[in-house]
Amino acid sequence: MQQCDRSWELDAVREGRLSPSDLESFERHRRACEICGALAADAERLRQVGQSLGLGAPGDEVRVRRLRGRILREAALADARSPSPRGILLACAVALVVLVGSFVVWSRLHAPQVAVPTPRAVASSKVEAVTVLPGPATTWSRRRDGTTERVRLDDGLLVLEVRHQGPDERFVVEPPDGEIEVRGTRFEVVVREKATWSVRVLEGRVALRRGGAPELLLGAGDSWTSPTLTVVAAPAAVAAVAAAPSTSAAVTPRATAGSDGLAYERAMKLYRDGEYEDAARAFRSFVAAHPQDPAAEDASFLEASALTQSGRADAAALVAERFLERYPGSIHARDAAILVARAARGRGDCDAARRALAPWSATSSPGMSAALGRCAP
């Protein structure tokens, strides 16, 4: 590649690093210098071809939203795991007080003493061994009963991370209709209408005990969904679930063997191709035929999204409301609420629009502000 003494100034011009007089001087030079002219043209051409690299990523909106949820969840867990600077200072202060106290007691009694942690200190260290992440509008409480830590979940979604329990310790989640016992695990529980709606285990094992049903052990990657959910399924699906033994049929690994990946892909393709009416129908059929499939959650949300895209805001809002009832802790929940709010605003019902977004009022986003528009408080 041929170079001219002043070729370096091409970049300086682009970056605005030349003074007006230098710029004028270089422009005069460039008009006369074939090498600089050619270099500038080649660099521009290279830039233009290069602009086509990596376009279109990441493509799949659902994937983007899923990744968002995963990042926030991981960040929350990491935050809970790492002690804050204030926590470290507090711990140092407590350690210092204990040390000084121990020394004073020892020196008074002239005998070596060992600082024994008080029951309260044990309890508080236990509290730090458990991370509870509630979903929006979740009703829950937590208490310690001797060596047993209990989290009561009345409604909504909880993601829990429990470090390994000691031999005489227990950690129990209490939904209204039973209990879930764990020994060092990461899992999520959803309760709706005073009953356990679903349990999904990310790490470790949990024991689910519901009413009079036998204990059900769930391992990492397993999920359990209430059989009562099948009321919204197509008749064939209801019959299939009803015919199966209740406990074993309800436990489904993350990648369901019975899932109809092709039907979902077809619906996705229609969506990507902009055939939104057909896509909405295809997603609805998929959810009706496979209500237990892990992809049903995405499909249900995408039906609402496709209806919005096809200009049917009210129909989209109905589907989004149904979605929110069924998946209150979904990563799409906020977006579904935005669809509901947008339709309500379109009808002039500002109260309903604000109500729809109320659970997320603490985490406002441009999408939420746009959905409320003139209805914003």
Next chain:
Amino acid sequence: MKTPSRTNARTDAELLAQVARGELGALGELYDRYQRDVWRVLTRTMVHQGDVEDLVQATFLALPKIAASFDGRDSCRAWLCGVAVRLASRHRRGFGRWLRVLTSFGDEARRRRVSDPQASAVGRQELRVLERALRELTDKKREVFVLVELEGLSADDAARALGVPAATARTRLFHARAELLEAMQREAGW
């Protein structure tokens, strides 16, 4: 690439300060603003497709720890792209991954040939040659080229993002451009 207009919205610096304090809503907002930029810069620096998602995640998950190092300018896009590129560079050092990059050589161009209408607009041959030539650049030269020429950062910003002196970034850019042009002249008939 322009930063999206955000009237009455929190600035990037404010959001990063909140992220540093552990506010997850701010992290979500930064993700919404910049996930596409991060995704694209990682794809362009030739991270294996299967690893891009993990690296996007790693980039945003790193923010709570490093947010305090942001210099407070209007947009954190350049800084964030630099974080992503540096993470990718560290990630790429594994031999297995390098092998995978080699075996997937040309995959991008083939995929784009059937699916990306923009590729045909600029010429499939040119794109394929450029992609291959980019792969053949050293990581250091490729990173500067992508940040400056494709992502629109100034050489100073790219240098800051990559943690190298500005003169080093300019030298790498000069050599990257020369090698790419030579490949285009040799193989694409420029």
